[in-house]
Amino acid sequence: MSISWGNWDVRIYAADAWVSLAPRFSADHPVILDRLESTLDDPFAAVRLQFAQNLHVISGADIERMWRLAQRIAATECNPEIIATYLLHSMPRFARSSPERCEAVLTTVKSRLAGELRGEDGGRSSLEEALGDWIASLFVGQGRPLARAWLVECAADPHLYEAVLSRFVQCLRGHFFDRYATVDGVEDCAICDxxxxxxxLVLAQASATAADAYSVLGADxxxxxxxxxxERYRATAMLINNAMNQLYFGSGAHAAQMAAQNTQNAERPGLQDANAMARFLEDYAEILASLGGSREPSTLHHLIELYEFLxxxxxxxxxxxxxxxxxxxxREEGYHFESLGNSAVVRIVKRYIADHRGIFEDEGRRARLIAILRLFSEVGWLDALRLLYDLPELLR
Known part of the structure; x- marks a missing residue:
C-alpha cells in the first residue's frame, strides 16, 4: 500500500516537528523521546512513518532506546512500507558500527517476511527489496556469516524470494568487476570474491529450479x-535475466554497443582491456555457462553480446x-528466428573473419562456424546465407 497524506493532516506535521527537535534537544528534554515513541502507536501509518524513517535522530540521546524501538518496529509494525523505509533510510547509518544490532533487527523482519509481511498477492514488496539490500551490504560488503546464511536460505527457494534475490544481485553490479580495476585493493578484491x-549461489539454484519447472511444463x-x-519458471527466468543484465551492463558490453551506434553511455566499463576480459572469462566461466542454459531469448541475446564484447x-x-x-x-528456443539474433551473429562472424580468422584453420572449428551460419541461413536470413556462400573465399 502507498502511504500519503494531505495538507490538513496535522498529526503528521507534529510528528515531523518532534523529529526536527530531537537531534538538538532530546538529551536534555526526555519528553521529546516520549512524544516520538508515542507516534509509533498512532493508527495513521503516515504519522508512524515520520519517526520510523528518522529513528536515528535519537541515537545521540539514548541509543539503547533507539535499538529497542527498532526491534519494536521490526516485530510489531503492520505496514511493510514503514519497516522497509526504516531499514533503507535510518538503520544503514549503523551498518558498519553496529552490524550485530542490525542483524538482530533483520532477523525479526525476516521471520515475518514469509508470512504476514509478504507483498500483496505474493508480489514484490519494498520490504523484500530492503532485505536484499541488507544481505548485499552485510555479506558482500562486510563478509558477515549470518547474512551469507540468509542468502543461502533465500537462494534455496528462488520462487518465494525472487524479489530479495533480484535486489541482492542488482546491488552488486559494480562489485562484480572490482578485482579488474587498474588499481586493486585487498578489500575490493574480497568484496568482488x-x-x-x-x-x-543464486544462479545455481535458480537455474536448477527453472529447468525443473520447464520439464513439468512439457510433461503430461x-x-x-x-x-x-x-509461476516457478516465470520467477526464476526473471531472476536469471536480472543477473545477466548486471554482467552485461556492468562489464561495458552495453556501452560498447552504444558506442558502435554513436550513442554516448556514461557508465564506466568494468572491463577496460583484453587482460581484464581474459581474467573475467576464466573467473566467471561457470557462471557464464549457467547463463548459457537459459531458455529465454532476451537473456541469451545479452549473453551473446557480452561474449562479443569479451x-x-x-x-x-x-x-x-x-x-x-x-x-x-x-536453437531449441528459436533464437535463430530473431532478427536481433541474426544481426548479432552476422556481425560477430564478420568480426572473427576480419580479426581472428586464424582460429578457423582448425577443421573442427571451421565446421562449427559453418553450422552456425547454416542454422541462420536455413530459416531465410539472407545476410547469413551470403556469408555462408562467401566463407571459402573469406577464409582463404
Whole structure:
C-alpha cells in the first residue's frame, strides 16, 4: 500500500516537528523521546512513518532506546512500507558500527517476511527489496556469516524470494568487476570474491529450479501442477535475466554497443582491456555457462553480446561459447528466428573473419562456424546465407 497524506493532516506535521527537535534537544528534554515513541502507536501509518524513517535522530540521546524501538518496529509494525523505509533510510547509518544490532533487527523482519509481511498477492514488496539490500551490504560488503546464511536460505527457494534475490544481485553490479580495476585493493578484491560467490549461489539454484519447472511444463500433468510450474519458471527466468543484465551492463558490453551506434553511455566499463576480459572469462566461466542454459531469448541475446564484447580476452574460448549457445539452448528456443539474433551473429562472424580468422584453420572449428551460419541461413536470413556462400573465399 502507498502511504500519503494531505495538507490538513496535522498529526503528521507534529510528528515531523518532534523529529526536527530531537537531534538538538532530546538529551536534555526526555519528553521529546516520549512524544516520538508515542507516534509509533498512532493508527495513521503516515504519522508512524515520520519517526520510523528518522529513528536515528535519537541515537545521540539514548541509543539503547533507539535499538529497542527498532526491534519494536521490526516485530510489531503492520505496514511493510514503514519497516522497509526504516531499514533503507535510518538503520544503514549503523551498518558498519553496529552490524550485530542490525542483524538482530533483520532477523525479526525476516521471520515475518514469509508470512504476514509478504507483498500483496505474493508480489514484490519494498520490504523484500530492503532485505536484499541488507544481505548485499552485510555479506558482500562486510563478509558477515549470518547474512551469507540468509542468502543461502533465500537462494534455496528462488520462487518465494525472487524479489530479495533480484535486489541482492542488482546491488552488486559494480562489485562484480572490482578485482579488474587498474588499481586493486585487498578489500575490493574480497568484496568482488563475495559478490561472485553470491551470484553463483543464486544462479545455481535458480537455474536448477527453472529447468525443473520447464520439464513439468512439457510433461503430461494436470493444470494445477502446470500453473505452479509456470509461476516457478516465470520467477526464476526473471531472476536469471536480472543477473545477466548486471554482467552485461556492468562489464561495458552495453556501452560498447552504444558506442558502435554513436550513442554516448556514461557508465564506466568494468572491463577496460583484453587482460581484464581474459581474467573475467576464466573467473566467471561457470557462471557464464549457467547463463548459457537459459531458455529465454532476451537473456541469451545479452549473453551473446557480452561474449562479443569479451572476444579480445580469448577469441577461441568465446567462439566455442557462441557455438554452444547457438546450437544448444538457442536453437531449441528459436533464437535463430530473431532478427536481433541474426544481426548479432552476422556481425560477430564478420568480426572473427576480419580479426581472428586464424582460429578457423582448425577443421573442427571451421565446421562449427559453418553450422552456425547454416542454422541462420536455413530459416531465410539472407545476410547469413551470403556469408555462408562467401566463407571459402573469406577464409582463404
Amino acid at each position: 563475495r559478490a561472485q560467490e553470491g551470484l553463483g 500433468v494436470d493444470d494445477v501442477a502446470k500453473s505452479a510450474a509456470r 572476444i579480445p580476452g580469448n577469441p577461441t574460448a568465446v567462439f566455442e561459447a557462441f557455438h554452444a549457445i547457438l546450437l544448444g539452448s538457442g
